Amino acid sequence: MERTGAQILLECLRQEGVDSIFGFPGGAVIDIYHHLPDYPSLRHFLVRHEQGAIHAADGYARATGQVGVCLVTSGPGATNTVTGIATAYMDSIPVVIITGQVPTPLIGNDAFQEVDIVGISRPCVKHNYLVKDVKDLAWIIKQAFYLARTGRPGPVLVDLPKDVLQAKTLFEYPESISMRSYNPNLAPNRRQVRKATELLRRSQRPLVYSGGGVISSDAAEELTWLCRNLRIPVTSTLMGLGAFPGDDPLWLGMLGMHGTYAANMAVGHTDLLLAVGARFDDRVTGKISSFAPAAQVVHIDVDPTSIRKNVNVDVPIVADCRLALRGIREELEICPDLPDWNTVHQPWLDQLAEWQRNHPVRYTYADEPIKPQFVVEKIYELTKGEAIITTEVGQNQMWAAQFSRFHRPRTFLTSGGLGTMGYGFPAAIGAQVAFPDRLVIDIAGDGSIQMNIQEMATAVSYNIPVKIVILNNGYLGMVRQWQELFYARNYCATCMHLNPDFVKLAEAYGAAGFRVTKAADVERVLKEAFAVPGPAIVDVVVEPEENVYPMVPAGAALTDMLLV
Amino acid sequence: MRHVLSVLVENEPGVLSRVVGLFSGRGFNIETLNVGPTLEDGISLMTITTAGDEQIIEQIIKQLRKLVTVVKVVDLTHLQSVEREMVLIKVNAEDERRAEVLRIADIFRCKVVDVSGNDLTLEITGDQGKIRAIVNLLQRFGIKEFARTGTVAMRRSMQME
Ligand SMILES: Cc1ncc(C[n+]2csc(CCOP(=O)(O)OP(=O)(O)O)c2C)c(N)n1
Numbered sequence: 235m236e237r238t239g240a241q242i243l244l245e246c247l248r249q250e251g252v253d254s255i256f257g258f259p260g261g262a263v264i265d266i267y268h269h270l271p272d273y274p275s276l277r278h279f280l281v282r283h284e285q286g287a288i289h290a291a292d293g294y295a296r297a298t299g300q301v302g303v304c305l306v307t308s309g310p311g312a313t314n315t316v317t318g319i320a321t322a323y324m325d326s327i328p329v330v331i332i333t334g335q336v337p338t339p340l341i342g343n344d345a346f347q348e349v350d351i352v353g354i355s356r357p358c359v360k361h362n363y364l365v366k367d368v369k370d371l372a373w374i375i376k377q378a379f380y381l382a383r384t385g386r387p388g389p390v391l392v393d394l395p396k397d398v399l400q401a402k403t404l405f406e407y408p409e410s411i412s413m414r415s416y417n418p419n420l421a422p423n424r425r426q427v428r429k430a431t432e433l434l435r436r437s438q439r440p441l442v443y444s445g446g447g448v449i450s451s452d453a454a455e456e457l458t459w460l461c462r463n464l465r466i467p468v469t470s471t472l473m474g475l476g477a478f479p480g481d482d483p484l485w486l487g488m489l490g491m492h493g494t495y496a497a498n499m500a501v502g503h504t505d506l507l508l509a510v511g512a513r514f515d516d517r518v519t520g521k522i523s524s525f526a527p528a529a530q531v532v533h534i535d536v537d538p539t540s541i542r543k544n545v546n547v548d549v550p551i552v553a554d555c556r557l558a559l560r561g562i563r564e565e566l567e568i569c570p571d572l573p574d575w576n577t578v579h580q581p582w583l584d585q586l587a588e589w590q591r592n593h594p595v596r597y598t599y600a601d602e603p604i605k606p607q608f609v610v611e612k613i614y615e616l617t618k619g620e621a622i623i624t625t626e627v628g629q630n631q632m633w634a635a636q637f638s639r640f641h642r643p644r645t646f647l648t649s650g651g652l653g654t655m656g657y658g659f660p661a662a663i664g665a666q667v668a669f670p671d672r673l674v675i676d677i678a679g680d681g682s683i684q685m686n687i688q689e690m691a692t693a694v695s696y697n698i699p700v701k702i703v704i705l706n707n708g709y710l711g712m713v714r715q716w717q718e719l720f721y722a723r724n725y726c727a728t729c730m731h732l733n734p735d736f737v738k739l740a741e742a743y744g745a746a747g748f749r750v751t752k753a754a755d756v757e758r759v760l761k762e763a764f765a766v767p768g769p770a771i772v773d774v775v776v777e778p779e780e781n782v783y784p785m786v787p788a789g790a791a792l793t794d795m796l797l798v
Numbered sequence: 799m800r801h802v803l804s805v806l807v808e809n810e811p812g813v814l815s816r817v818v819g820l821f822s823g824r825g826f827n828i829e830t831l832n833v834g835p836t837l838e839d840g841i842s843l844m845t846i847t848t849a850g851d852e853q854i855i856e857q858i859i860k861q862l863r864k865l866v867t868v869v870k871v872v873d874l875t876h877l878q879s880v881e882r883e884m885v886l887i888k889v890n891a892e893d894e895r896r897a898e899v900l901r902i903a904d905i906f907r908c909k910v911v912d913v914s915g916n917d918l919t920l921e922i923t924g925d926q927g928k929i930r931a932i933v934n935l936l937q938r939f940g941i942k943e944f945a946r947t948g949t950v951a952m953r954r955s956m957q958m959e
Contacts, residue, residue: 356816357823361866364811381866415808415869539860542853 260307447511
C-alpha cells in the first residue's frame with residue numbers, strides 16, 4: 235500500500251518509540267497534522283510558541299534519556315526554534331526537529347513562509363537534512379534518530395517540503411543503519427585505560443571533575459562506584475549535577491565561577507584530575523593557565539574535539555564514559571597491589587573537609603525581604619531531592635545549583651552551555667509529560683519567566699501540573715550583580731519596572747497563583763502550591779540586591795574567589 | 799604553519815557549506831580550497847590549505863572528522879606528497895616583448911592556450927614555489943588576468959624518511 239510522506243513520517247515516529255510530540259501547526263505541515271489523529275500512540279502537545287516546543291522536547295529528552303521530538307511549520311515556525319536548537323546543541327541533548335518547508339519547486343524563490351532553515355541551523359545542529367524525495371524519507375528519519383542519540387548526542391533537524399509530505403510511495407522502514415562517515419568510537423583504548431589506572435594508583439590528591447557526559451552516557455553508577463571505592467572526592471559542572479549523590483561526604487559541590495570554595499580549591503591543589511564527560515568550559519576553568527596547575531589530567535570524552543581543546547591532557551580516553559569507567563574498574567580489579575585508598579587519600583580528604591567546614595556556601599537569613607537561597611533550601615527540604623528541578627537562567631539558576639542537592643541523574647535540567655532565559659518552564663513541561671506523577675518545579679527569575687510565560691496556556695490546557703517558583707527580585711539579577719561588582723553600580727536596563735502581577739497572571743491562564751513575602755510563610759505556601767492538582771506559580775518576593783557567592787570574576791583563577 | 803588537508807566527503811548538497819561553515823564559524827582561515835568528484839560514486843575530494851599552530855590544526859582536523867558527511871581527513875603536511883596547482887595567466891605580450899614571454903613560458907613548461915595581438919594566456923601547473931616564481935617573472939610585463947585552482951595534493955606511494 236502506498237502512503238503519503240506525512241503518513242510515512244508518523245509511522246517512522248511510531249516505530250522509533252516516540253510517544254510525545256511538542257509542536258505548532260502551519261500550512262507546510264498541515265498534512266502531518268491531518269494524519270496525526272490516526273496515530274493515537276503519538277500524543278501531540280500544542281504549545282503557544284515554537285520555542286516552547288523545542289525546549290519541551292529538550293526537557294523531555296533530559297528527563298528520560300530518550301530522543302525528544304518537536305514539530306513546527308516552515309519559515310517563522312522554523313526560525314522560532316533556533317534558540318532552542320542551539321540550547322540543545324550546546325548541552326548535547328538528543329532532539330529531532332521536524333520542520334515544514336515550502337514545496338520543492340518553490341524552494342529558493344522567496345516563497346511565502348520560506349526560509350533556509352537547513353542553512354540557518356547548520357552551525358547548531360549535529361546534522362540536518364532537506365528531504366527532496368519521498369523515497370528518502372524513511373531512511374532519513376531513521377538516521378536522524380540514530381544520529382541524535384548515539385555518540386555525543388545532539389539535535390538533528392529534518393526539513394520536509396510540502397510536496398514531499400503529499401507524495402506517495404511504498405513504506406519500508408530500514409532495520410539498521412550503516413553510515414560510512416559516522417562511526418563514533420565508544421570502546422576505550424586499553425592502553426590509555428591502563429595509564430589512567432596507573433595514575434590513580436600513584437595519586438595522593440585525586441579529584442573527579444564530572445560533566446553532563448556522565449549523565450548522557452548513563453555512567454552515574456560507574457562513577458559512584460569508582461569514587462566511593464577509591465575514596466576520591468567529586469566536583470561537577472552545572473550539567474553534571476545529579477550524577478553523584480549530593481549527600482555523599484565525598485561530594486564537594488559544583489566548581490567554576492559560582493562553584494564552592496572547597497571544589498575550586500580542590501582543583502587548585504589536586505595532583506590528578508579525572509575529567510569525565512566534561513569539556514573544560516570557560517565558566518568552569520576560569521583563567522586557563524592556572525587551572526589545575528599541579529595536576530596530571532585524564533580526560534574521558536566520547537567527542538575527540540573536546541579533548542585538548544582548552545587544556546593539555548596527559549591521558550586522553552576517547553570513549554563512552556560508562557565504558558571507560560568500567561574499563562578502569564576492570565583494570566583495578568586485576569591489579570595485584572592496590573594501595574589502601576583510605577590511608578593514602580585521608581590527608582587530602584581532611585584538607586577538603588576543612589575547606590568545606592570553613593567556607594560553606596551560605597547566606598544570612600532574614601524574614602523580610604526573604605532571601606532567595608532560603609527558598610531554594612526549603613524546596614529541597616520539602617522534596618528531599620525527589621523532585622525534577624528545572625531552572626531559568628541567572629541568579630535563580632546558580633542558587634538552585636548551590637542550595638539544592640541532587641541525588642540522581644536527570645533530576646536537574648538547566649541550560650548550561652547557552653544559558654537560555656526562558657528554558658526552564660517549557661523544559662519542565664516536557665519533563666512533566668514524561669513523568670506525570672513526579673513533582674516538577676521550575677526555579678525561575680522574574681525576568682526569565684516572562685520569556686516563555688505563554689506556555690502556561692499549554693500547561694493548563696493539558697493539566698500539566700508544573701510548579702513555577704519565581705525568585706522575584708525585580709531585577710535581571712545576574713546582570714545587575716555584574717553591574718554592581720564590575721560596572722560601578724550602573725543599573726542600566728536591569729530593573730524590571732512594571733512586572734506583571736504574577737498571581738493574577740497565573741489566574742488569568744487558569745492556574746493557581748500564590749504570593750509570599752515573609753520567610754516564615756515560605757514553607758506553608760510551597761506545600762500548598764505543590765499540593766494543588768494543576769500548574770501553579772509561587773511569586774516569592776525576595777531581597778532585590780542579593781548576590782550569588784562565591785564568585786570567581788570572569789578570567790580570574792579559580793582560587794581567586796570573592797567570598798560572601 | 800601551512801597545512802594541506804585532504805578531505806573525503808559525501809557528495810551531497812550542502813557539504814561544501816558544512817565544511818566552509820566550520821572554518822568561518824570557528825574563526826579558522828582557509829587559504830585555498832579545491833573540490834572535485836572521485837572515482838568512487840558519491841564521494842568527493844576536497845583539498846584544503848590552511849594555516850595555524852599545531853593546536854588549531856588538531857582542532858580543525860577533529861572538527862572536520864566530526865562532521866557527519868566527512869568520510870576521511872588526512873593531513874598531508876608531514877607526509878611526502880605531491881602538490882599541484884593550475885594557474886591561467888593573461889600577460890601583456892606586445893610585439894617586442896612577446897619572444898621574451900614565450901621564452902619564460904618555455905622554461906617553466908607552460909602551455910600557451912590563447913593568443914591575441916596584445917597578450918598571451920599561459921597555463922602553468924606546479925607547486926606554490928614554481929607559481930610564485932613565474933608570477934614574479936611575468937609581473938614586469940603586466941599581468942592582465944589571473945585565475946588559479948587552489949592546491950590539489952596526494953600522498954606519495956613511497957614514504958621516504
Ligand atoms: C535569552 C537571554 N537573554 C539575555 C540573557 C543574559 N542574561 C543572563 S542572566 C540575566 C538576568 C536574568 O534575570 P532573571 O530571570 O530575573 O533572574 P535573576 O538573575 O534575577 O535570578 C540575563 C538578562 C540570557 N542569558 N538569555
